[in-house]
Amino acid sequence: QQQVKQSPQSLIVQKGGISIINCAYENTAFDYFPWYQQFPGKGPALLIAIRPDVSEKKEGRFTISFNKSAKQFSLHIMDSQPGDSATYFCAATTQSGYSTLTFGKGTMLLVSP
């Protein structure tokens, strides 16, 4: 059972455009939702994260929107740059106890110059 569904699988955006990646979760016990960025040959790097007590969190060009009732959250990359080309993973976990991350399958983003 896939607990975190991510879409799209791949995405091509022009430089300066907005990249949008969506995720949906099933387990209502999840209360922490991070996004990771992974470049080829590297490990995932924590990009930004949100808790369900807020509907939006912004850090620079990256924004997470969160809809608790729909059990959905999304990553928006504003003014996308070629250097943003990477694979992005959404994840979910609980803040209590021994937290383990449940990942989506990833979105391969290509920002064309």
Place this chain on the structure above:
Amino acid sequence: DAGVTQSPTHLIKTRGQQVTLRCSPKSGHDTVSWYQQALGQGPQFIFQYYEEEERQRGNFPDRFSGHQFPNYSSELNVNALLLGDSALYLCASSSLGGVTYEQYFGPGTRLTVT
């Protein structure tokens, strides 16, 4: 401040062999989690160690085992390797005393089983 380090970077093994992968957590972190990332997939949780004990385990067979040392570093052992074990193995560290849900990943070990 050193981040999470893993060794070796790459490894090629034959079916049936055994392999040991190593991880040193980020400074100040005491909890280590291991994940398997197959090509084109998201990381899958294998197990988590704290205070030298396995605290959580994902849906992986007993061929996968681990260990945590007093200095918080950790090893992942895989016995009787199968072709399907070929993957990027990631170590993530966090701080149980602080925020265990905020996990930081190492660069991974690429394991190829032939």
